Amino acid sequence: MAEVEETLKRIQSQKGVQGIIVVNSEGIPIKTTLDNSSTVQYAGLIHQLVLKARSTIRDIDPQNDLLFLRVRSKKNEIMIAPDKDYFLIVIQNPSA
Amino acid sequence: MPVSNSNATTHTMKVPGTKPTKGPKKKKDEEEAVDPADGVDECPQGNGPEDQPELTEDELNEEITRILTANNPHAPQNIARYSFKERSYKPISVVDQMAVLFVLESSLLHEDSDEARRLRVKQGLLKENAAIDIGAESEEDRTETLATPVEDGGDVEEAGEEDRPDSSASKADKKEPKLTNQFNFSERASQTLNNPQMERICQTEPPPRNNFSATANQWEIYDAYFQELQKQEKNKEKQKGTQAKKDNDKSKKKVVLTETQTDDLSKVSDASKIFERMVNQNTLDDIAQDFKYFEDASDEFRDQEGTLLPLWKFQFDKSRRLTVTALCWNNKYQDLFAVGMGSYDFRRQGQGMLLFYSMKNSAYPEYIYPTTSGVQCLDIHQQHSHLVAVGFYDGCVAVYSLKQEGQEPVYKSTAKTGKHTDPVWQVCWQNDDMDNNHNFYSVSSDSRVVCWTLVKNELIFTDTIRLSVNGALSNGPEGGHLPSITAAGGTSFDFHNQIDYLFLVGTEKGKIHKCSKTYSSRFLETYDAHTMAVDAVKWNPFHPKVFISCSFDWTVKIWDHTINTPMFTFDLNAAVGDVAWSPYSSTVFAAVTTDGKVHVFDLSINKYEAICQQSVVAKKKTKLTHIEFNPIYPIIIVGDDRGCVTSLKLSPNLRKKPKSKKGQELPKGPEAEVAKMEKLLSLLREPEQSAV
Numbered sequence: 001m002a003e004v005e006e007t008l009k010r011i012q013s014q015k016g017v018q019g020i021i022v023v024n025s026e027g028i029p030i031k032t033t034l035d036n037s038s039t040v041q042y043a044g045l046i047h048q049l050v051l052k053a054r055s056t057i058r059d060i061d062p063q064n065d066l067l068f069l070r071v072r073s074k075k076n077e078i079m080i081a082p083d084k085d086y087f088l089i090v091i092q093n094p095s096a
Numbered sequence: 097m098p099v100s101n102s103n104a105t106t107h108t109m110k111v112p113g114t115k116p117t118k119g120p121k122k123k124k125d126e127e128e129a130v131d132p133a134d135g136v137d138e139c140p141q142g143n144g145p146e147d148q149p150e151l152t153e154d155e156l157n158e159e160i161t162r163i164l165t166a167n168n169p170h171a172p173q174n175i176a177r178y179s180f181k182e183r184s185y186k187p188i189s190v191v192d193q194m195a196v197l198f199v200l201e202s203s204l205l206h207e208d209s210d211e212a213r214r215l216r217v218k219q220g221l222l223k224e225n226a227a228i229d230i231g232a233e234s235e236e237d238r239t240e241t242l243a244t245p246v247e248d249g250g251d252v253e254e255a256g257e258e259d260r261p262d263s264s265a266s267k268a269d270k271k272e273p274k275l276t277n278q279f280n281f282s283e284r285a286s287q288t289l290n291n292p293q294m295e296r297i298c299q300t301e302p303p304p305r306n307n308f309s310a311t312a313n314q315w316e317i318y319d320a321y322f323q324e325l326q327k328q329e330k331n332k333e334k335q336k337g338t339q340a341k342k343d344n345d346k347s348k349k350k351v352v353l354t355e356t357q358t359d360d361l362s363k364v365s366d367a368s369k370i371f372e373r374m375v376n377q378n379t380l381d382d383i384a385q386d387f388k389y390f391e392d393a394s395d396e397f398r399d400q401e402g403t404l405l406p407l408w409k410f411q412f413d414k415s416r417r418l419t420v421t422a423l424c425w426n427n428k429y430q431d432l433f434a435v436g437m438g439s440y441d442f443r444r445q446g447q448g449m450l451l452f453y454s455m456k457n458s459a460y461p462e463y464i465y466p467t468t469s470g471v472q473c474l475d476i477h478q479q480h481s482h483l484v485a486v487g488f489y490d491g492c493v494a495v496y497s498l499k500q501e502g503q504e505p506v507y508k509s510t511a512k513t514g515k516h517t518d519p520v521w522q523v524c525w526q527n528d529d530m531d532n533n534h535n536f537y538s539v540s541s542d543s544r545v546v547c548w549t550l551v552k553n554e555l556i557f558t559d560t561i562r563l564s565v566n567g568a569l570s571n572g573p574e575g576g577h578l579p580s581i582t583a584a585g586g587t588s589f590d591f592h593n594q595i596d597y598l599f600l601v602g603t604e605k606g607k608i609h610k611c612s613k614t615y616s617s618r619f620l621e622t623y624d625a626h627t628m629a630v631d632a633v634k635w636n637p638f639h640p641k642v643f644i645s646c647s648f649d650w651t652v653k654i655w656d657h658t659i660n661t662p663m664f665t666f667d668l669n670a671a672v673g674d675v676a677w678s679p680y681s682s683t684v685f686a687a688v689t690t691d692g693k694v695h696v697f698d699l700s701i702n703k704y705e706a707i708c709q710q711s712v713v714a715k716k717k718t719k720l721t722h723i724e725f726n727p728i729y730p731i732i733i734v735g736d737d738r739g740c741v742t743s744l745k746l747s748p749n750l751r752k753k754p755k756s757k758k759g760q761e762l763p764k765g766p767e768a769e770v771a772k773m774e775k776l777l778s779l780l781r782e783p784e785q786s787a788v
Contacts, residue, residue, distance in 0.1 A: 001361060001362050003365065004361045004362055004364055004365045004368055005361065007365070007368045007369060007372055008361075008364075008368055010372060010459065010460055011368065011371055011372050011375050014372075014375045014376065014379055014459065015379045016378070016379060017375060022361065022364055030361070031361065055313060055315075058313065058314070058315030058318075059313060059314055059315060062314050062315035062317075062318030062319070063318070068370070068374075070374070077378060079371060079374050079375075081364075081367035081370070081371060083363065083367065085363050086363050086364055088364050088367045088368060088371060090371050090374075090375060092375055092378055092379075094378040094379060094381060
């Protein structure tokens, strides 16, 4: 448990990382480094995206499953690790 | 007078309030038949009823006028009704004068309806049969009914009853239309007693409801089937394992543990590790790209020289003061390497560290093991890459297992179990012995080469050899000369790749001994290699006869073990910390010096000079201590005395593989050069490249 905290701290201290959000299975953010409104917004929107992505992958081959999702945009990169128990979201600006 | 009496009687009866309009027609007829009442007749008074009032003659002769009006004598004259508007009883001005004399209900038939048609048909038939009679009869019937409607009630009833069986018959026989009498046909219905109806309702609590929605995708179906399969398998296992109930209990407990979901961050641990790597990759994106794809194009112009491209730098906060004393790549996971931290300075001996880094994450080590004493050397087992043998400055050896959690070694030697009395300079894993136990060797400056075997939970040591100065010369020319007991401490060793028992040991004095595991008292050969302690000695991975050695006396020498003198000697102008052969070519090797430079040599290209000499440290005072080639990637890692490990990419010129002829194994090294070399007095022979 403490190791995980440390790892997340290290990630947060990396260059360009704007925020980390951990959302539990019910959609409630349990850990976040962003402000409340952004967190809620990210959690909601990304949840839908992940459902769609997972559905896509599994429709193509039901034995497959989604491991990670990386969305790169002009301004930053959003990395998502979905799981049946939680969501881990990291937002980073690689060029900063 | 009877008539008048009767009239009088009738009058008297009628006078109080009634007027002679109403009356049964019979009586009227009688009256009509009777003489008019105008005439005064004599009437015997004794014929009337007993209570008949006696009237005087005047009264009898009194004329009484009778008026015929249209008023209803039975209608009430003063009706008062309550008016809600005025909230009082008010007399009604107009009273209904209508008197209903007779009511006869009959039925109307639409002339186009079925019944009417049937009637018409029947009437037509009857008319045809006996038109007049029936007509007369019917008329008579009608008059009779008019005259005696009351008496006909019974007849009508009978007629009605007769009609009923007729009607039922008619219903059964559709051909015969129902004969319905216009006048006295009546359908009778009777109403049975209706029991009072009672409605009873019972309301229960509605069952708890829940909305459920789901999609039925292909993969949801697949998931459901998969779970079913797993359940079935579990059931099979349970059936098989009914013996150990305890196990079942334990498994139940485990199941319970996994089912309890808590808001734990520990579930995120796996993903967070990978995320750390992802974030690092993003930050150090160029380095990752360089590592994978960059090939220095300027090498084509550089004749034969190459360059080293610095990639990642691995540093750990807590190890900044320590020197990198050992490096080793992991065979199985080629991005993982081990770094041993300690100190070469005998004055500064403190704690050490064992770190494992992955190239995928240069910010933080994967595994951290702090040690009580400085780490001097380490080796990772070739097959079981989770086992790491470590030699310490205090003479202990230990074996760490990466699979186990915790920061203590799995095995550790102590003073009782034969640890060295001097720092251990090199450890090396061997193949499993005949009992399938893991074993490794260690060499130390207490001049012992010890074999350690991992038996169950213990480290068992066996002294393989004792290094002494004149070990091999017991039968020397001086005969009878006692072998000197002064032992020379070993500072490095290396085992032959193919020949299992053969190994080389470098000593503090600068000598290299070729030894065999089986002979513990003698050396097979001794080479006077260097003037100072031999820092590293390594067999050539390809050629079975060649090995290389380096020392603090600034030289690097290449030997053929059958020949006592080195084949090549290189002077690097600075103390050489370490030397390593490259895994991809038998003529390429690299050396690091304390002036912070890396020298890469390729003997097939240039026998006298390095094809690359590059300074890889930021500060000039940093000394490089160790170097290792990555087994598959064109990367070298270099450790320095500031606790930093730098990774460098070899440019293409440094990686030239000899041109292979088609259909042949890698050609044996330039035999022309061998021929050339052999001509030389120093009997230098090019290391022949053998296929790997």
